[in-house]
Amino acid sequence: MLFNSYIFLLVFLPVVLSLWWGLARCPNLRLTSLVVGSYLFYGWWHWEYTLLLLASTVIDYMLGHLMAKRERLSDRRIFLALSLVCNLGMLGYFKYCGFLSESINGLLETLRFGTPLYVPDILLPAGISFYTFQTLSYSIDIYRGEIKPARSLMAFAAYVSMFPQLIAGPIVRYSDVELQMRNLPSIPDWPGITKGIWLFVIGMSQKILIADTVSHATSPLLTDMNALQFFGGWCALLGYTVQLYFDFAGYSNMAIGLGLFFGFQFPQNFDSPYQSSNIQMFWRRWHMTLSTFLRDYLYIPLGGNRYGKILAWRNLLVVMLLGGIWHGAGWTFVLWGLLHGCLLVGYAMIPNFIKDHTPRSLGMCLTLICVMFGWLLFRSASVAMAYEWSTAILGGHGFESNVLAILTSQMFLFPLAGILVCWFAPNAERATPQWTPAVAVCLAIVLAFCILRFDAESPFLYFQF
Secondary structure, three states: OOOOOHHHHHHHHHHHHHHHHHOOOOHHHHHHHHHHHHHHHHHOOOHHHHHHHHHHHHHHHHHHHHHHOOOOHHHHHHHHHHHHHHHHHHHHHHHHHHHHHHHHHHHHHHHOOOOOOOOOOOOOOOOHHHHHHHHHHHHHHHHHOOOOOOOOHHHHHHHHHOHHHHOOOOOOOHHHHHHHHHOOOOOOOHHHHHHHHHHHHHHHHHHHHHHHHHHHHHHHHHOOHHHOOHHHHHHHHHHHHHHHHHHHHHHHHHHHHHHHHOOOOOOOOOOOHHHOOOHHHHHHHOOHHHHHHHHHHHHOOOOOOOOOHHHHHHHHHHHHHHHHHHHOOOHHHHHHHHHHHHHHHHHHHOOHHHHHOOOHHHHHHHHHHHHHHHHHHHHOOOHHHHHHHHHHHOOOOOOOOOHHHHHOOHHHHHHHHHHHHHHHOOOHHHOOOOOOHHHHHHHHHHHHHHHHOOOOOOOOHHHHO
16 A cells, blocks of 8 residues: 555545544554554555565564573574574565576576576565564564563564554664553644654655656656667656655655654654765765664674774675665665775775865765766666666767757756755755644645645555565
8 A cells, every 4th residue: 555545545544543542542452453454554465465574573573582581692592593584584585586596597598507497476575675674673682682572462563564664664673662662652742743744745745746756757768778868868867866865755754754643753764865975974864774774783793893994894895785685686786785885985995184175065966976876776677777877878879969958858957956955955854844824734735736646556666675
């Protein structure tokens, strides 16, 4: 089910919200209603994949309690290993089995050796990368003694399946909501709900009015890579840069806003990342919950920067490579991860004198250009497509004769306007307005306009990851 659909906004959300606050005196029933609603939300696409969500929930709930009861570190390690095998095994099978088979077949064909492997046709369950990371963080934190197990299976199921952030984040750790789950609010927090309305409407407008509009203007440019030339290639790249940002940031803002409707505070996921003056700052602001997850559960356990620069740089490369693979099963994602790892290592090598004296505006431009080259890999369906696109933006496919027409068309002006918004507009979470009748009317008009544009399904881009 999509946030930007009539069934969600006009039927599902009012019913689930009514049950949640109507059952405020019955904590178990209201958690049950949230879990049932979340499973309905998830199963609306393919109901059979709710079984995977249920299996992941039950396994980690049981292993978490078994870990908490053991004092010996070796015993806890066994249960943690079981959690890792089960969760990463499911993720690996559904997300990477086909990719590995195709890659091995490509190698065998090159070597002219052996019989090709069977490539299974597996449909990727929506959100599996996100809820797998959530349950993994829960098991790891119990192993470390940083949190206590959930008080009941229903409370843990509500944490794992909570529909606002189930499909595309933010990646919520149990420690983020542990106290909130133990002390469910009995009455609505109206200041929180009004902020939630603001974030939800802003997120909806980011998705419908900006991301989708830019996509309609620029995506057709990528239908024929052989015909793509210099200015068209740059318009397509600029368009995808804007589309991806507002699509994902829009989802995250809507998810955080919906959480506030139920009295839950989720962590921030975006902090105006295109305003970053260096690549390190970009990763502190883009998909913040993933960045902190990779830092706390991968970079620091690998040694972080505690053992010298060389090992720290190695750790950055490993983390970003795995971050790229987490996003998608394809060589373009591997290259995207390696590119950002190299960018982070390269930035770490720059002398502090140069960093301190680089104008912020120049840093923003250079960082955005580097990020855009990464998005080219991110968007490309294959290495061949990435090569053709790169050739086009470097002038290898020639230059258009109608340059003025292109620079005054929607395919250039819409993405340019989007970039200017990214550079100069304040972050949505920091720009909460003072509520007045005029503000309320304006938000109502924006929401109504978005609803009127629910003319076709427009899934969020991060659903594919």
